[in-house]
Amino acid sequence: MQPIVVIGTGLAGWSVVRELRKRAPDPAAMPITLVTHGSGDFYAKPSLSNAFAQGKTPTQLVSTPAEKMATTQQVQLLAHTRVLRIDTTAQQLHTSAGVLGYRQLVLASGAQPIRVPLQGDAAAQVLPVNSLEDFALFHQQLVEFQKEPENEAKASANAHGCCVSSSENNSKLSAKKQIVIMGAGLIGCEFANDLVQAGHRVSVVDPGTRPLAALLPEEASRQLQIALSAAGVQWHWGCTVQAVNHAQSSTDAGRLALQLSNGSQLPADVVLSAIGLRADIGLAQAAGLRCERGICVDTLLQTSAAHVYALGDAAQYAHGATLPYVMPIMAAAKALAATLAGQPTPVVFPVMPVGIKTPALPLVVAPPPLGTLGQWQQAEAGIWRFVDAQGQVRGFALAGPSTARRAEQIKMLQI
Ligand SMILES: Cc1cc2nc3c(=O)[nH]c(=O)nc-3n(C[C@H](O)[C@H](O)[C@H](O)COP(=O)(O)OP(=O)(O)OC[C@H]3O[C@@H](n4cnc5c(N)ncnc54)[C@H](O)[C@@H]3O)c2cc1C
Incomplete structure (x- = not known):
């Protein structure tokens, strides 16, 4: 029997599998295969933007390792495997590990960070944070071991048989950095709060005039700005980052120099891009599925192709909107599991408020x-x-x- 195949092991992918297994516990009667180009480890993505203040490492953010998830849910997990093409006629996926047939297919492939073209010899160092892998890179840049002269002397002493305790070395692991965040939306503001709370110096650059402008009434937005300013966040409104270069002076070696569209310059150790996400529709579009802002689905979460469904950040729901948040994923996963198990169930979204993780306000x-x-x-x-x-x-x-x-x-x- 061909399996139900799920592309993606984010919250959407694992949630639909969990819900499906509750309804169909026998893997022989309902084989499920998950394909992901990531590790498949289960983590709560919202925890990425409040991890620094809590001193959490990428490993500590994994709530259940991939292998354990696969064993508990009795699924075949193809990790580090990229889906390259979907053939909806043959009901097959072409992946980096070969061809895979499906009975029903679920697209839970998420969203991709929007990238704007930047000039400069260090433009490639700008980091988005939309996955645990992205977070690991960002984390590494922030807490990497500082090669200070004092440490080198200790390392040399160590090499000559003297003892340096690991706690002494670890105390150098978290030197505070200057971080520039591009974008004052939800993810930009949450990271700004988290990073200042962790003791870093944070500047936010945004073409608008206030934080979370698309989501909040003006007065609430102003209150957030005041609270984050009091916590130490600096704002650069009405401009964008145009170029990211390696700093020229020897005293700033290893640092970055940012050129803003209003002509000013900003120094930085790390630049984080939080300018937004766009549903990942590439695979679906190439397979001829109807897509707009996301992969279009009806109330049963079915795409324009038979036996193919979508949910999560990748999907555009029947009312015409994408809903890139946790609560809609939970509602969609429950309904889709029922449908896949043979009981067609339209998704009904309740009122789904979003909590914004800015402890300053x-x-x-x-x-x-x-x-x-x-x-x-x-x-x-x-x-x-x-x-x-x-x-x-x-x-x-x-x-x-x-x-x-x-x-x-x-x-x-x-x-
Ligand atoms: C920093 C941050 C903080 C957030 N905070 C909140 C919050 O507080 N509250 C809230 O409600 N929401 C929050 N969100 C949004 C929420 O986390 C997302 O809506 C949700 O995690 C999206 O899950 P997903 O499974 O749809 O997508 P993703 O988690 O992006 O998963 C996509 C999966 O698809 C796989 N994939 C994609 N393409 C392929 C391919 N071609 N082949 C194989 N595999 C593929 C990827 O490897 C990945 O496993 C936050 C988001 C971020 C980035």
């Missing part, structure tokens, strides 16, 4: 549905509601202590 936002006309109105201190043209509340934002009133606001939306 915690926020919760339930944005209005895509394309809703209306405006944000402040209801009370720390509470805003999005009211549509008919006077109906269609979204809310909560800040600071008011984030505890999430349940009450959800009820208001459901009336």
Whole structure:
């Protein structure tokens, strides 16, 4: 029997497998194969943007190693294997490890960081953080061993038989860095907060005028800016990074020099790109599946091809929007598992507020549905509601202590 094949072992891929196994525990009756170009380790991606303040390493962020996930869920896992092409007529995948047939296919291939062309001889050093592998690179750049003269002397003493304790060496592991973050959206602001909290110096560069402008009412956004400024974040509004070069002076050896579009210069040790993600539609598009902002699916999460489904950051749902957050993935995974197990189940998304991990000013936002006309109105201190043209509340934002009133606001939306 051909297996159900899932492309991707992010939250979407593993969640649909978990839900499917609850319904179909016998692997002989329901064989499942997962294919991923990553390791397949299970981790919570949201924890990437609050890991530094907690001193977590990439290894510590893995909640369940790939092998254990595969054994527990009784699936075949093809890790470090890239899907190159989908043949929906033959119901086959062409992968870097050979051809694989499928009975039903689930595209849980996520999103890709948007990349803007940058000039400069160090442009390639700009890092996105959208996976554990990206995070490991970023982490390595931030906590790499500093080759200071003092350490070299100790290393030399060590080589001559003197003893240097590992704690002495480790104390040099976390020298504080100057980090420039491109983008003041959700991921940029969360990293900015996390990195200043971990003691680094952080500058955020954004072409807009305020943080999280696409998601928050203006006043909430201003409060976030003030709170992050007080924590130490510096802002560069109305401009973009144009060039990233290796610093020229010998005192700045190993550092970077950024040229901004407003003519100013910024020094940096590490540059993080958080300018947004775009659903990964390449494979689906090449296979002739209907795609717009994501891989288009109907309420059963079926794509325009028979036996092919999509969910997670890769998908564009029936109401026309992508929903690149955890809660929609959970709802979609449950519904899709039921459908794959033979009980067609349309996905129903409840109100799904997003918690923004900025401890300087915690926020919760339930944005209005895509394309809703209306405006944000402040209801009370720390509470805003999005009211549509008919006077109906269609979204809310909560800040600071008011984030505890999430349940009450959800009820208001459901009336
Ligand atoms: C830093 C950060 C913080 C976040 N914080 C929050 C938060 O607080 N709350 C919230 O709700 N959401 C948050 N999100 C969003 C949330 O984490 C994502 O929506 C979710 O993790 C996406 O899961 P996914 O499985 O769809 O995609 P991904 O996790 O991107 O997984 C995609 C998988 O597909 C595989 N793949 C892709 N192409 C191929 C191919 N050709 N061949 C083989 N394998 C392939 C990849 O290897 C990977 O395993 C955050 C996101 C980031 C980046």
